[in-house]
Amino acid sequence: xxxxxxxxxxxxxxxxxxxxxxxxxxxxxxxxxxxxxxxxxxxxxxxxxxxxxxxxxxxxxxxxxxxxxxxxxxxxxxxxxxxxxxxxxxxxxxxxxxxxxxxxxxxxxxxxxxxxxxxxxxxxxxxxxxxxxxxxxxxxxxxxxxxxxxxxxxxxxxxxxxxxxxxxxxxxxxxxxxxxxxxxxxxxxxxxxxxxxxxxxxxxxxxxxxxxxxxxxxxxxxxxxxxxxxxxxxxxxxxxxxxxxxxxxxxxxxxxxxxxxxxxxxxxxxxxxxxxxxxxxxxxxxxxxxxxxxxxxxxxxxxxxxxxxxxxxxxxxxxxxxxxxxxxxxxxxxxxxxxxxxxxxxxxxxxxxxxxxxxxxxxxxxxxxxxxxxxxxxxxxxxxxxxxxxxxxxxxxxxxxxxxxxxxxxxxxxxxxxxxxxxxxxxxxxxxxxxxxxxxxxxxxxxxxxxxxxxxxxxxxxxxxxxxxxxxxxxxxxxxxxxxxxxxxxxxxxxxxxxxxxx
Amino acid sequence: xxxxxxxxxxxxxxxxxxxxxxxxxxxxxxxxxxxxxxxxxxxxxxxxxxxxxxxxxxxxxxxxxxxxxxxxxxxxxxxxxxxxxxxxxxxxxxxxxxxxxxxxxxxxxxxxxxxxxxxxxxxxxxx
Numbered sequence: 001x002x003x004x005x006x007x008x009x010x011x012x013x014x015x016x017x018x019x020x021x022x023x024x025x026x027x028x029x030x031x032x033x034x035x036x037x038x039x040x041x042x043x044x045x046x047x048x049x050x051x052x053x054x055x056x057x058x059x060x061x062x063x064x065x066x067x068x069x070x071x072x073x074x075x076x077x078x079x080x081x082x083x084x085x086x087x088x089x090x091x092x093x094x095x096x097x098x099x100x101x102x103x104x105x106x107x108x109x110x111x112x113x114x115x116x117x118x119x120x121x122x123x124x125x126x127x128x129x130x131x132x133x134x135x136x137x138x139x140x141x142x143x144x145x146x147x148x149x150x151x152x153x154x155x156x157x158x159x160x161x162x163x164x165x166x167x168x169x170x171x172x173x174x175x176x177x178x179x180x181x182x183x184x185x186x187x188x189x190x191x192x193x194x195x196x197x198x199x200x201x202x203x204x205x206x207x208x209x210x211x212x213x214x215x216x217x218x219x220x221x222x223x224x225x226x227x228x229x230x231x232x233x234x235x236x237x238x239x240x241x242x243x244x245x246x247x248x249x250x251x252x253x254x255x256x257x258x259x260x261x262x263x264x265x266x267x268x269x270x271x272x273x274x275x276x277x278x279x280x281x282x283x284x285x286x287x288x289x290x291x292x293x294x295x296x297x298x299x300x301x302x303x304x305x306x307x308x309x310x311x312x313x314x315x316x317x318x319x320x321x322x323x324x325x326x327x328x329x330x331x332x333x334x335x336x337x338x339x340x341x342x343x344x345x346x347x348x349x350x351x352x353x354x355x356x357x358x359x360x361x362x363x364x365x366x367x368x369x370x371x372x373x374x375x376x377x378x379x380x381x382x383x384x385x386x387x388x389x390x391x392x393x394x395x396x397x398x399x400x401x402x403x404x405x406x407x408x409x410x411x412x413x414x415x416x417x418x419x420x421x422x423x424x425x426x427x428x429x430x431x432x433x434x435x436x437x438x439x440x441x442x443x444x445x446x447x448x449x450x451x452x453x454x455x456x457x458x459x460x461x462x463x464x465x466x467x468x469x470x471x472x473x474x475x476x477x478x479x480x481x482x483x484x485x486x487x488x489x490x491x492x493x494x495x496x497x498x499x500x501x502x503x
Numbered sequence: 504x505x506x507x508x509x510x511x512x513x514x515x516x517x518x519x520x521x522x523x524x525x526x527x528x529x530x531x532x533x534x535x536x537x538x539x540x541x542x543x544x545x546x547x548x549x550x551x552x553x554x555x556x557x558x559x560x561x562x563x564x565x566x567x568x569x570x571x572x573x574x575x576x577x578x579x580x581x582x583x584x585x586x587x588x589x590x591x592x593x594x595x596x597x598x599x600x601x602x603x604x605x606x607x608x609x610x611x612x613x614x615x616x617x618x619x620x621x622x623x624x625x626x627x628x629x630x
Contacts (some may be wrong), residue, residue, distance in 0.1 A: 183568075408566075425566045431537065482565045486542035487590070 005456040008083065008449050009418025011474055013226040020059045024283040024412055030063040076476060078420050084446050087228055088392045088435025089182070091260050091282035093366075098353050099285060099346035113337045117322045124321035127338060128313055130348040131297075134278060137351075137359070138256075140299035144308045145344055146335040150257060153277025153296025154163040154188040154224070158310060159298055159331040161222055161251045162192055162276055167329065169473045172221035172250075178207055180231055180427045185224045185255060192219060198470070201429055205231040205385035213244050222251035227268070228258045230427040230435075231385050232392035242272025251275065259283045261367060261391035264360030275300040282435035284347035295343035308442025309334045328381055365440035366391040369447060373436055376451040380458040384430050391439075395488065397432035400458065410457055411473035412479060415452035427493070507598055511574065511613045512622035521613050527601035528574060530562065533626045535597040546602055553577060555612065557575035559603060561630040562593070564569040574593070575612045577605035585616045626629060 034326070044051045061069070078085070085092035103109065111123050131143045147153040158175070163172045175189035177200045189376065193483040197215060202208040223245055228234045242252045254268050254276035260283040262268070263423065268276050280286045280295035288294070300308070310324035310330040354362060367390050375382070376395040381395035397407040410432070411421035423435035438447060461468050470479060510518040516534035533593045535541065543563040553559050554574040560571040570600075581604035586592060593600045617625060 271549055428567055481543060486540075487564075503581035 003453065006417050007452070007475075009416065009474055014075050014476070015068075017069060017071045018067065020066070021057065021493060021495075023061050023065055023069065024059040026060060027490060028060045028062050028065075029217055030061060032051075037044060037244065037392045053189045074382075080441075083418060083420070083444055084438065084450055085420040086422045086436045086438050086450060087420060088232075088394070088437040089426065090288065090392075090423065091257075091279070091437060092288065092420075093260070093282075093285055093439040093441060094441035095285055095287045095346075095464050096282055096353065099224040099349045102349040102500065106122075107168070111341075112242065112340075116322070121320060123341065124313065126348055127341070127344050128321055130313070130344050130351070131313065133348065133351050134297055134299060135262055136484075137267070137279070138259075138276060138299045139267025140273075140275075140276070141269070141302040142305040142308060142312075143297055143299040144312065144334075144339075145295065145297045146309050146333070146339040147277065147296040147298055148335050148340055149294035150255075150277060150279045150282075150296045151188060152334065153279075153298045154184055154253075155191060155253065155254055156257055156296075156298045156331070156334050157277055157300070158188055158224075159309045159334075160196070160298070160304045161253065163331050164304055165331065167307075168249075173219045175221055176212070176215060176223040178223075178225060178229065180205065180229050180429045181224065182230060182255060182257060183413040185226075189224065199223070201229075201231075203235045204387045205429070206235050206237070206387070207230065207241055209240055209244070210235055212241060216244050216248050216250060220245075220248065220250050220275075224253045224255060226255040228261045228390040230258075231387075231394050231429070232258075232261075232389045233385065233387045234261070234390055234436075235314055238271045242418055254459070257282060258391060261363060262362045263358060265363055268392070269299075269301070275304055280343050280347040286343045286346040286352040288456060293340040293343055295340045295347070297339075307331050311338070313338070359497055362440045363391075366438075369440060370436070370437040371440055372447055373438055374452060377454055380455050381434060392435060392437035393438070394427065394430055395434040396430050397434060400461040400465075400468075401432055405461040405465050405468050407434050409469045409471065410454075413457050413460065414453060415466045415472040416474040417449075419450060419453060506619035506623055508619050510598070511616035512619065512625075513572065513574045514573045514625060517572060517574045519613050519616065520601075521575075521607070521610065522561060522608055524610055525580065526553065526577070526605045526613065528559075528593060528603050528605060529601045530571070530597055531622070532597040534569075535594050538562065538569065539566050540564055541593045542561065544579055544586045544590050544593070546584075546586070547579050548581055549582060551579045553579065553605070562590075573605075574616055575605065576608040578608075579603050580606045582597065594609055 004367060013355060022139045080092055080094060105218045107122060125143055147156045173195055174197050175194040176197050176199045177185050177189065180201055189196050199215060200208055200211055225342065227238055238367060245252050251274040252272055254273040256278040259278055263283060275298065277296045277298045281288050286295060306329040308330060310327040310333055310490055311325045312327060314320055314324045330350055370389050370391050370393050374389050378393065382398040384396045388480060398412060400410060407424050411424045414421050425433055472478065507578045510520050512518050512531060516531045518529055518531050541562055545561045547559045553576060555573055555576045557571040557573045559573050562569050564570060583601050586600060586602060
């Protein structure tokens with residue numbers, strides 16, 4: 001193979017590292033306790049049968065060994081701070097350092113959720129200010145910051161719809177979901193007790209208005225719609241969609257996953273949305289943790305406000321802030337305290353650092369970057385939907401598949417070029433999808449590197465398809481057997497395995 | 504792979520082989536090809552009553568999870584338990600890997616589904 005077109009990545013030595021359990025040797029430890037300055041308690045007496053002498057198979061290592069272990073592992077990672085992460089739908093934008101500076105301020109980092117309200121006014125003011133900013137950005141009337149992630153927000157939003165419809169006498173039976181939706185949408189509807197009915201897209205990749213009108217009836221609680229949708233296309237007839245639902249007493253839920261294409265330009269509250277969630281970890285630049293804290297605030301119109309999770313934040317007569325727990329129609333608490341406060345701080349820092357004009361430009365730059373990539377790669381890769389792209393663009397592997405090279409192969413080859421892969425095989429409405437979302441964070445230089453890499457891979461797929469089908473080559477491990485991993489997963493390390501592997 | 508003439512097909516890519524009052528149901532070769540390596544199959548309980556178009560299970564590949572739709576109404580009288588242990592059989596021989604056996608509510612219901620020739624035309628158009 002030739003690496004001549006690979007500009008961004010190079011091979012370099014990095015350290016092998018076993019499991020921390022394999023490093024363990026009995027008696028080593030990475031701590032030394034200070035002398036006891038309180039009376040000693042006989043823990044065996046206190047705990048009785050629950051007292052443990054044998055801690056099982058805990059790794060015993062020195063401080064330096066554990067530091068090296070995790071530092072070595074960290075060098076195997078790919079991260080937004082290393083390079084572009086064009087993972088469509090996920091909005092892997094840069095997490096600005098100002099967010100982290102603010103979140104580490106002593107009074108915020110050390111605040112305790114059980115502190116009395118009167119000495120938590122600063123934290124409450126942050127949540128209140130963020131709430132107001134998000135209400136303004138979405139054009140809605142009320143909000144909760146409790147939900148801990150996007151899908152959690154979806155569930156909260158659908159529970160609000162259900163509670164409202166129930167209060168009118170009938171929660172209804174079905175939720176309509178377009179075929180381009182995120183998989184979490186049907187899962188949310190099902191977990192909230194609704195049957196899911198599929199809504200087909202039209203040839204432009206948008207909701208088919210006549211199909212919607214035909215499927216809409218008094219059994220339908222509402223529609224869950226992502227706008228722009230997962231093809232990166234703005235639903236141009238969104239107001240008609242809202243009207244069709246509202247005429248039959250249904251509600252419009254908007255999945256705000258792609259809100260980064262709308263901020264400062266148009267507001268869901270103005271185009272007929274009744275309830276929606278936001279992903280602070282996408283649109284508002286808080287980190288995407290590996291299972292770590294996200295934040296999925298739910299904003300709604302006035303008529304849904306009584307059903308919001310309790311507690312809700314209120315401003316008291318004396319101007320101080322507090323929580324109101326007396327909410328008889330509430331769907332109940334969905335998260336302890338008032339959500340992931342650390343994310344509230346970061347999102348507000350981002351909003352205030354940008355200001356209204358900055359946020360608007362962020363949106364424009366995200367759309368511009370996606371369209372730059374679309375324009376540059378159109379021709380090298382098939383563009384299944386010609387409608388205008390917003391913040392992301394979806395190609396298909398149709399041209400490369402003629403040589404047997406699929407979207408997953410192209411993605412793995414892209415790793416050799418020093419990029420995190422784009423999103424593979426989603427949305428499902430596009431066969432062999434390549435979904436690319438550059439976000440506003442990337443410079444023209446980095447975008448050009450991605451374009452060059454993708455063009456180079458298209459050439460390789462034409463000239464040497466077998467090479468692309470066996471990529472990657474530059475990584476620590478070559479192509480993994482995903483099928484075997486799914487069919488015969490090894491979920492637990494056992495000492496016996498380690499022994500037989502080393503023999 | 505050839506599409507057997509005595510099977511009927513749906514636009515959702517299931518096949519059904521009717522024998523008197525009962526029928527075997529599976530997914531088509533085209534379906535397994537599009538899904539890629541299948542890693543998990545979830546089938547209904549024996550005794551489940553299905554209406555035509557109902558989802559009766561899911562099939563999961565390394566790429567996606569897809570619903571299975573009943574091509575005809577009836578009661579599930581047997582499931583192919585081997586597939587839960589060896590889902591790769593569907594990739595090897597989709598038309599030989601039946602998933603459920605139905606006792607049909609109406610033995611004629613499947614007649615209106617696609618013939619093998621119609622189905623082959625349909626998947627060509629879809630591509």
